[in-house]
Amino acid sequence: MRNAEEKQERADRKGERPRFLVDGMLGSLARKLRIYGYDTLYLKSEDDQKLLEECTKQSRILLTSDKRLAEQSRKSSVSCIFVTGKNDLERLCQVFGKLGIKPRLNSADSRCPNCNGTLGVKPRHEVHDYVAQKSLERYDVFYFCAFCGKAYWEGSHWSKLESLDSHLRECLGN
Numbered sequence: 661m662r663n664a665e666e667k668q669e670r671a672d673r674k675g676e677r678p679r680f681l682v683d684g685m686l687g688s689l690a691r692k693l694r695i696y697g698y699d700t701l702y703l704k705s706e707d708d709q710k711l712l713e714e715c716t717k718q719s720r721i722l723l724t725s726d727k728r729l730a731e732q733s734r735k736s737s738v739s740c741i742f743v744t745g746k747n748d749l750e751r752l753c754q755v756f757g758k759l760g761i762k763p764r765l766n767s768a769d770s771r772c773p774n775c776n777g778t779l780g781v782k783p784r785h786e787v788h789d790y791v792a793q794k795s796l797e798r799y800d801v802f803y804f805c806a807f808c809g810k811a812y813w814e815g816s817h818w819s820k821l822e823s824l825d826s827h828l829r830e831c832l833g834n
């Protein structure tokens with residue numbers, strides 16, 4: 661844990677956000693971290709050694725719910741958080757809490773939950789091939805991932821995220 665905290669301190673001094681690598685069991689957590697704007701790699705089928713190597717090479721904090729891998733990461737001096745929460749709320753609260761982060765949910769900062777790509781804003785007339793007519797009529801701002809081609813907007817899923825966010829703030833005492 662100490663490693664992860666030191667890394668966060670250094671990142672804060674440089675004004676950088678921590679970057680994460682999430683193991684195969686925590687895909688839903690990876691998507692949420694991306695939505696919160698954190699650069700998050702999700703490697704589903706890599707072996708443990710490969711995960712540790714990538715963390716070292718790319719200065720990423722490993723998030724895993726595999727106790728053995730967490731122990732291995734300590735031996736390899738890889739920053740790691742052993743994630744024990746039962747759901748995304750508990751997991752996010754644990755990760756942000758340990759790193760002393762006060763997360764802000766802001767769609768303009770989000771990364772693509774599907775592929776971790778950065779999102780750009782597109783006007784309505786440029787996304788009409790990708791977005792259903794009903795959503796085009798109802799929303800003004802659309803985000804587009806240049807890597808995987810997915811379009812996003814603050815639809816019904818966004819209110820669920822806002823509810824998760826308010827529970828998260830309670831959990832973090834923000």
Ligand SMILES: [Zn+2]
Pocket residue numbers: 772773774775776777805806807808809810
């Ligand atoms: Zn994408």
